Amino acid sequence: MAPVSALAKYKLVFLGDQSVGKTSIITRFMYDKFDTTYQATIGIDFLSKTMYLEDRTVRLQLWDTAGQERFRSLIPSYIRDSSVAVIVYDVASRQSFLNTSKWIEEVRTERGSDVIIVLVGNKTDLVDKRQVSIEEGESKAREMNVMFIETSAKAGFNIKPLFRKIAAALPGMETLSSAKQEDMVDVNLKSSNTNASQAQAQSGGCAC
Amino acid sequence: MKALRRSHTSSASSNTPSPSSSGSGSSSSTWIQLRSVLFVVNSSSQAHYSHLDRGRLKSPWSRRKRKQVLTPQQWSNFCTPDGKLRGGGAKFLKKVRSGGVEPSIRPEVWPFLLGVYDLDSTKEERELLRTQKRKEYEKLRRQCRRILRRSSETFKLCENGETVDNEEDGGSSAHDTDSSSHEDVVSARESLSSEGKSPDVEYSIDPCTTLSEGADASAQNTESSDDSELSEDSEVIQASAPENREDNDDVHVSSKVDTSPSLPTRCAVEDFATWQRIIRVDAVRANSEWVPYSPSQASVSEVRAQRSAEAVGLKEHDHLEPCRVFHAARLVAILEAYALYDPEIGYCQGMSDLLSPIIAVMQEDHEAFWCFVGFMKKARHNFRLDEVGIRRQLSIVSKIIKFKDSHLYRHLEKLQAEDCFFVYRMVVVLFRRELSFEQTLCLWEVMWADQAAIRAGIGKSAGSRIRQRVPPTDDLLLYAIAASVLQKRKLIIEKYSSMDEILRECNSMSGQLDVWKLLDDAHNLVVNLHEKIET
Numbered sequence: 001m002a003p004v005s006a007l008a009k010y011k012l013v014f015l016g017d018q019s020v021g022k023t024s025i026i027t028r029f030m031y032d033k034f035d036t037t038y039q040a041t042i043g044i045d046f047l048s049k050t051m052y053l054e055d056r057t058v059r060l061q062l063w064d065t066a067g068q069e070r071f072r073s074l075i076p077s078y079i080r081d082s083s084v085a086v087i088v089y090d091v092a093s094r095q096s097f098l099n100t101s102k103w104i105e106e107v108r109t110e111r112g113s114d115v116i117i118v119l120v121g122n123k124t125d126l127v128d129k130r131q132v133s134i135e136e137g138e139s140k141a142r143e144m145n146v147m148f149i150e151t152s153a154k155a156g157f158n159i160k161p162l163f164r165k166i167a168a169a170l171p172g173m174e175t176l177s178s179a180k181q182e183d184m185v186d187v188n189l190k191s192s193n194t195n196a197s198q199a200q201a202q203s204g205g206c207a208c
Numbered sequence: 209m210k211a212l213r214r215s216h217t218s219s220a221s222s223n224t225p226s227p228s229s230s231g232s233g234s235s236s237s238t239w240i241q242l243r244s245v246l247f248v249v250n251s252s253s254q255a256h257y258s259h260l261d262r263g264r265l266k267s268p269w270s271r272r273k274r275k276q277v278l279t280p281q282q283w284s285n286f287c288t289p290d291g292k293l294r295g296g297g298a299k300f301l302k303k304v305r306s307g308g309v310e311p312s313i314r315p316e317v318w319p320f321l322l323g324v325y326d327l328d329s330t331k332e333e334r335e336l337l338r339t340q341k342r343k344e345y346e347k348l349r350r351q352c353r354r355i356l357r358r359s360s361e362t363f364k365l366c367e368n369g370e371t372v373d374n375e376e377d378g379g380s381s382a383h384d385t386d387s388s389s390h391e392d393v394v395s396a397r398e399s400l401s402s403e404g405k406s407p408d409v410e411y412s413i414d415p416c417t418t419l420s421e422g423a424d425a426s427a428q429n430t431e432s433s434d435d436s437e438l439s440e441d442s443e444v445i446q447a448s449a450p451e452n453r454e455d456n457d458d459v460h461v462s463s464k465v466d467t468s469p470s471l472p473t474r475c476a477v478e479d480f481a482t483w484q485r486i487i488r489v490d491a492v493r494a495n496s497e498w499v500p501y502s503p504s505q506a507s508v509s510e511v512r513a514q515r516s517a518e519a520v521g522l523k524e525h526d527h528l529e530p531c532r533v534f535h536a537a538r539l540v541a542i543l544e545a546y547a548l549y550d551p552e553i554g555y556c557q558g559m560s561d562l563l564s565p566i567i568a569v570m571q572e573d574h575e576a577f578w579c580f581v582g583f584m585k586k587a588r589h590n591f592r593l594d595e596v597g598i599r600r601q602l603s604i605v606s607k608i609i610k611f612k613d614s615h616l617y618r619h620l621e622k623l624q625a626e627d628c629f630f631v632y633r634m635v636v637v638l639f640r641r642e643l644s645f646e647q648t649l650c651l652w653e654v655m656w657a658d659q660a661a662i663r664a665g666i667g668k669s670a671g672s673r674i675r676q677r678v679p680p681t682d683d684l685l686l687y688a689i690a691a692s693v694l695q696k697r698k699l700i701i702e703k704y705s706s707m708d709e710i711l712r713e714c715n716s717m718s719g720q721l722d723v724w725k726l727l728d729d730a731h732n733l734v735v736n737l738h739e740k741i742e743t
Contacts, residue, residue, distance in 0.1 A: 018557065019489045036527050037493040040557040042641065043632040046712045061708065068486065068557045069478065070593055 007050065007059040010170055013078050015103045016088035017096040018067030021122035024153035025088065026062050029163055034154050041066045044078060053167055060163070079110040084118065084166055089137075091121045091150065092129040097136070104144050116169050117146035120162060125152040275307035275724075283313050291331025293320070298666050300327075304657035305680065308650040311501065314569045321656040322582030324575075327664050338575075345574035348545040352484075356521050356544075359481045480547060483555035487543045490560045491536040492525050497645040498568035499531060505568065508534040520544070538567050542577045549581065556591035559584075561637040565649055583652075586659065586682070590636045601635045601686055602628045604741060608690035611737050616697045625707035630714045634689045641715075642692070647723035654727055655684045678731045681738055691729035692721060 014022040023038045023045070030049055045064040050057060063078050079085060085107040089096040100119060107117055121137045124130075134150055141148030149165060151158040278300070286293050286300045293300050297320070309317045319325045324341070325334050499506045513530035516537035517523075525533045539560055546563075547554045563580050570576035589597025606628045610617040620626040633641055638655075640648050661680035681687070693700070696713060704710050 018486055019493070037496075039493055039495055039561070039641075040490050042558050042561075042636050044711070045715055046708055048712075066557055070556050070591065 009059045011061045011082040012084040013063040013082040014086045017099050020088045020090040020096045021153050022088050023064055026064050028153040028159045051167055079107055084116045086118050088120045088122050090123045091132045092123050092126040094131040097132040119146050119148045121150040124150050125155045277307045278303045278309045280313050293327050297327030301657045301661045308653045318579050321660050322579045324578045324582050341578050342574040345577045348548050352544040483547045487540055487555050491539040494560055494564050496532055502568040506531045553588045553591050558637045561640045604686045605631055605690050607741055611740050619701045623707050630711040631689050642717045650723050658684045678734050681734055687730035687733040688726050691726055
């Protein structure tokens with residue numbers, strides 16, 4: 001294969017309700033820009049980016065999905081070979097937060113524990129409209145045993161930390177077998193809660 | 209890519225008749241002979257590919273440049289004094305199939321292309337139909353408003369101010385159906401009257417004009433007719449199945465906050481209230497490419513935009529310019545009405561992509577609605593829950609590629625991409641995301657004209673001229689999609705080693721495609737393959 005394969009490649013699939021900011025998070029990360037109106041994603045979109053970490057370089061393949069339930073039958077195959085599922089909700093929409101349980105379950109159904117799951121509460125810039133507190137987000141993450149962070153793609157808040165967090169949780173340079181990956185995930189899940197509380201401490205501006 | 213592109217040399221030396229000189233019998237028969245030669249060459253090995261390209265035949269469509277567009281003058285010449293299209297509309301459709309429609313006459317022409325009006329209807333018949341359809345649309349809107357009010361009351365109990373569904377009536381007249389209904393109607397009328405003054409519309413006056421006529425009269429009746437219709441509302445609700453379901457208060461339960469996490473994952477829980485919510489979310493983030501093409505709507509006043517947003521309960525639009533608010537409000541009104549009209553489909557993301565250009569062209573909501581209904585007759589299959597429509601179309605694209613280019617097809621098989629999932633988005637929103645606004649409209653017009661020709665039975669008989677040229681097909685879009693992939697064949701074969709990369713390529717075609725080249729290629733594929741594909 002091409003020289004790129006020297007890099008460890010990881011698939012990240014972005015899931016969550018309509019208009020919670022999946023595309024915005026990806027665009028902020030990829031191009032460091034934000035547009036107030038992204039059209040709805042139709043089907044699946046794909047972008048990739050190389051991330052340079054202190055000790056290694058990884059290639060992240062980002063799969064952006066449509067939020068509407070109706071397109072979901074396409075998604076399982078993308079979940080199936082993803083290392084990471086990023087499940088996004090809008091902190092200003094309780095509905096979208098509640099629906100994350102469904103998404104997490106869907107990922108677990110497809111991948112068991114062989115996957116890193118990150119719960120992301122986006123749109124923290126909507127301070128006055130917040131419906132889901134950071135504590136609720138964190139407690140759900142703990143309960144579901146997934147990583148957690150709050151972000152604002154609009155304000156550019158916590159986007160890089162989100163991806164750094166993900167990268168830190170990824171298995172090492174060498175392509176690991178699924179079994180090994182699972183071990184790694186377990187280890188990282190423990191540390192992730194600490195990370196989450198750090199993020200929480202960083203984010204500060206909790207509306208509640 | 210190169211292999212697919214016809215060189216100028218070969219086109220210059222070609223003696224295929226020019227499309228405008230409606231092909232003589234002799235040249236079409238030459239064409240048929242050559243076509244069978246092409247067939248043989250084509251089915252042989254890939255090594256012949258470049259050879260084939262050099263000696264390749266063109267369809268009569270194949271000059272790559274845009275054929276002449278249907279002009280207002282021609283359009284008016286196609287009409288008889290009683291407003292019928294001459295010759296059952298055959299010539300009219302032929303013209304549109306080859307060159308599309310000039311923007312100024314789109315509002316009049318589209319209802320014919322989309323089957324709102326029969327090709328052989330008289331002007332008088334159309335006017336009657338138009339009034340009837342307008343009333344039908346307005347009834348749907350009244351139902352939407354009632355449901356919205358009810359659901360907002362329910363929502364207020366269980367959710368806080370986040371939902372967009374809250375106040376259609378701004379709280380001032382929550383129970384006043386009449387006033388809100390009038391408000392909506394009034395804003396629709398205004399859109400007409402302001403548009404009537406625009407040069408675009410005046411320019412297109414001709415014997416076929418029906419849409420811009422008679423509207424003033426109906427506007428005057430609005431109030432009285434509305435009042436008299438109000439009593440019919442309950443009747444309407446009972447008459448059609450969706451409302452029986454929708455009109456119950458408990459409809460909203462499933463969209464309440466307590467949606468069980470243990471729901472079977474892929475069993476979609478969608479109801480009208482959900483659609484109302486998603487429609488609003490998508491409406492305010494609709495693409496604004498239409499703005500330069502629709503000056504009268506682009507210059508809508510802030511007050512009016514605000515009023516139309518209030519009329520449909522649209523919030524969360526502070527960041528938008530008035531014209532986009534206005535556009536979003538129209539999207540909401542029509543998509544909601546459609547969800548009631550076709551509850552099996554309801555609303556699905558992507559439908560706003562299909563409606564937005566129609567709104568930009570059609571000034572009146574009810575006209576836009578019925579054009580959309582015509583468009584959706586076929587496109588609705590893209591949004592079916594069981595995805596049968598999508599799968600059928602993907603498999604046809606796959607078949608076209610297989611028959612046309614076995615080398616590329618084998619490569620796709622190697623990558624396990626022969627299902628052509630990578631063209632999913634092109635299928636769902638019919639190239640809207642890949643082509644510019646104007647190019648999309650051209651493609652759609654050509655495609656609609658093909659479908660209208662099929663509906664009218666034009667080109668059915670084996671001996672007809674149209675059949676010897678490029679036969680109309682219901683699936684022109686799919687040939688165009690296959691053509692866009694074939695244009696990238698070299699890149700795909702040489703550079704791409706996974707489905708992901710092809711998907712990325714397809715999703716980033718925006719701005720790279722030339723619609724007339726695409727249609728040329730598509731028509732060539734139709735000529736060569738339709739018999740294999742459509743059996």
